[in-house]
Amino acid sequence: xxKRRNLAPWLLVLxxxxxxxxxxxxxxxxxxxxxxxxxxGSWSLESxxxxxxxxxxxxxxxxxxxxxxxVIPIQLALALAMAIVINKRLRGTSLWLxxxxxxxxxxxxxxxxxxxxxxxxxxxxxxxxxxLGILDRGVIWMSGESYWMLIGIIVVAEAWRATSIMMIIxxxxxxxxxxxxxEAAEVYGASLWQRIRRVIxxxxxxxxxxALILRVILAIQVFATxxxxxxxxxxxxxxxxLDWANDIxxxxxxxxxxxxxxxxxxxxxxxxxxxxPVREEQRQ
Amino acid sequence: MTRAHTLETPPTTPARALDGPPVPExxxxxxxxxTWRRLGNQALWYAAxxxxxxxxxxxxxxxxxxxxxxxxxxxxxxxxxVPSALSFENISFFLRASGVVDAFWRSCIVGIITIVLxxxxxxPAGYAIARYVFRxxxxxxxxxxxxxxxxxxxxxxxLAVLYRQVGINDSVLGVALMHTTLALPFTVLxxxxxxxxxxxxLEEAAQTLGCSPAQAFRRIxxxxxxxGLTAAAIFTWVLSWNDVFAAAILTLRNPTLPARILSSLxxxxxxxxxxxxxxxxxxxxxxxxxxxxYLLGLWGRVVK
Numbered sequence: 121x122x123k124r125r126n127l128a129p130w131l132l133v134l135x136x137x138x139x140x141x142x143x144x145x146x147x148x149x150x151x152x153x154x155x156x157x158x159x160x161g162s163w164s165l166e167s168x169x170x171x172x173x174x175x176x177x178x179x180x181x182x183x184x185x186x187x188x189x190x191v192i193p194i195q196l197a198l199a200l201a202m203a204i205v206i207n208k209r210l211r212g213t214s215l216w217l218x219x220x221x222x223x224x225x226x227x228x229x230x231x232x233x234x235x236x237x238x239x240x241x242x243x244x245x246x247x248x249x250x251x252l253g254i255l256d257r258g259v260i261w262m263s264g265e266s267y268w269m270l271i272g273i274i275v276v277a278e279a280w281r282a283t284s285i286m287m288i289i290x291x292x293x294x295x296x297x298x299x300x301x302x303e304a305a306e307v308y309g310a311s312l313w314q315r316i317r318r319v320i321x322x323x324x325x326x327x328x329x330x331a332l333i334l335r336v337i338l339a340i341q342v343f344a345t346x347x348x349x350x351x352x353x354x355x356x357x358x359x360x361x362l363d364w365a366n367d368i369x370x371x372x373x374x375x376x377x378x379x380x381x382x383x384x385x386x387x388x389x390x391x392x393x394x395x396x397p398v399r400e401e402q403r404q
Numbered sequence: 405m406t407r408a409h410t411l412e413t414p415p416t417t418p419a420r421a422l423d424g425p426p427v428p429e430x431x432x433x434x435x436x437x438x439t440w441r442r443l444g445n446q447a448l449w450y451a452a453x454x455x456x457x458x459x460x461x462x463x464x465x466x467x468x469x470x471x472x473x474x475x476x477x478x479x480x481x482x483x484x485x486v487p488s489a490l491s492f493e494n495i496s497f498f499l500r501a502s503g504v505v506d507a508f509w510r511s512c513i514v515g516i517i518t519i520v521l522x523x524x525x526x527x528p529a530g531y532a533i534a535r536y537v538f539r540x541x542x543x544x545x546x547x548x549x550x551x552x553x554x555x556x557x558x559x560x561x562x563l564a565v566l567y568r569q570v571g572i573n574d575s576v577l578g579v580a581l582m583h584t585t586l587a588l589p590f591t592v593l594x595x596x597x598x599x600x601x602x603x604x605x606l607e608e609a610a611q612t613l614g615c616s617p618a619q620a621f622r623r624i625x626x627x628x629x630x631x632g633l634t635a636a637a638i639f640t641w642v643l644s645w646n647d648v649f650a651a652a653i654l655t656l657r658n659p660t661l662p663a664r665i666l667s668s669l670x671x672x673x674x675x676x677x678x679x680x681x682x683x684x685x686x687x688x689x690x691x692x693x694x695x696x697x698y699l700l701g702l703w704g705r706v707v708k
Contacts (some may be wrong), residue, residue: 128536130532132528133533135524135525135528135529136525136528136529137529139585143559143584144551146562147558147559147562148559150566151559154565202456205453210449216453218692218699220460221696221699222464224692225642225688225692226685226689228648230680230681230685233467233677233680234463234464234466235463236674236677237677237678237681238463242479243483244485247483247485280463292700337555340555343648344648344662347669348669351669352670358649362653365561366652366656375561375562377557378561382555382558
């Protein structure tokens with residue numbers, strides 16, 4: 121082994137490390153600095169206080185967390201159902217996989233508008249329900265007055281858009297469960313539900329952990345779907361950060377929002393790691 | 405009726421050509437005893453598969469119909485689930501709106517710069533992780549994984565401040581640099597899993613036959629890695645094409661397509677919105693179709 125050869129991996133890794141130092145580590149440190157300064161640039165908690173005192177503070181935080189709490193279990197159940205169907209290896213497995221994976225590449229904004237076309241007053245849902253004779257008159261689904269209806273609509277849209285990523289992770293995890301385990305359970309007469317509870321979920325724990333962390337972090341950043349579907353009917357945390365940065369032109373308060381979102385993300389990550397510990401022998 | 409099928413054709417064609425490596429496909433294991441119960445059971449599984457597929461595919465079909473509805477039928481209610489004619493009036497109305505075409509090209513350019521930067525910087529690192537054991541490798545992997553725990557918001561706001569100081573605010577380059585940061589961790593992990601899947605022995609064999617390490621890489625590993633690297637590039641492009649938040653913070657007069665659409669969302673008529681969603685959606689669907697064989701490899705393996 122020559123000395124030059126030992127240097128090779130370092131040289132290959134160096135550009136990406138430098139890039140992340142400049143465009144990831146630095147802005148992150150700056151974000152904290154911005155949040156802990158006032159708009160004149162001296163250190164104070166003024167920006168944090170401005171954020172906390174904002175009349176929209178409670179609304180934005182509670183809407184984001186409500187969406188998170190409602191959408192994650194639904195997505196988990198849907199993703200698990202999709203993954204189990206895929207793993208069943210029906211005819212045309214790759215076709216089913218392709219179909220379930222379609223929303224992976226669909227943007228938040230496009231997904232939001234897709235569901236606007238369904239839930240708007242003269243939209244698809246009312247059209248179909250009325251054509252089938254289930255409704256006499258169109259229901260106003262998306263109204264600013266009905267907060268919970270808006271939440272429900274955004275939950276459906278998010279479940280549609282963002283379940284695929286969990287599904288893919290769970291399919292990859294299911295494939296690493298030896299077929300013999302499930303066959304053995306079947307031979308001994310375990311029902312589907314028993315197989316899910318006693319074999320699949322415990323074996324899938326590492327994948328579940330990753331899928332949950334990834335989704336929760338993304339759910340805290342929910343943005344364009346909510347904007348497209350609810351307009352000003354409700355506000356989320358990302359929207360507040362954007363408003364403070366662009367409309368109010370106060371980067372300090374925007375950074376305070378970003379900091380708050382980071383704190384919630386990290387708390388959630390630690391919480392998931394604590395609730396779903398992965399035993400050492402299960403780790404890859 | 406013919407029109408109703410236009411959206412359904414793409415998903416059906418791949419079925420035949422799709423015996424790709426990641427999904428072990430094939431007929432179910434031979435079972436001689438076709439008892440009624442087993443058949444019923446099988447039917448239930450197919451029913452579940454179809455219900456889930458409809459939940460995903462139906463909204464895509466509906467936005468397609470919404471986008472191609474002729475102007476004359478725009479306010480018809482109840483809407484017809486099969487359009488009376490295929491019309492590009494809504495789409496051309498959207499494309500003629502001020503700044504939309506510019507924003508479209510800007511999004512394309514941002515995507516291309518992001519691919520070049522993210523692969524140019526990320527692929528070598530991915531190769532290093534796959535092929536070498538070196539001090540700091542585990543730490544580097546951990547840092548790469550940890551970057552995903554941080555919301556985009558926290559990066560975009562200080563970058564907007566920095567860009568104003570350097571003079572690249574509201575520019576294609578600024579957005580592309582941000583998107584590269586978002587994509588880089590994925591690019592590193594994906595490319596490393598691509599190179600791990602190519603046996604090292606092949607490169608070593610080439611070297612014993614007289615290739616230099618660089619030649620061995622270029623002639624053996626690179627061609628084998630090319631499909632995987634292409635998939636990684638496409639994945640990077642998707643990240644960039646779909647980003648709304650960072651682009652909305654970093655641009656003002658020169659928005660990318662999603663940022664342009666977002667800024668006029670509240671005033672825009674519904675047919676504008678539907679056409680916009682459709683235009684954003686089509687490339688995404690094409691892309692998923694192109695990289696369908698790598699879906700499990702890309703997203704499934706990235707998480708380990």
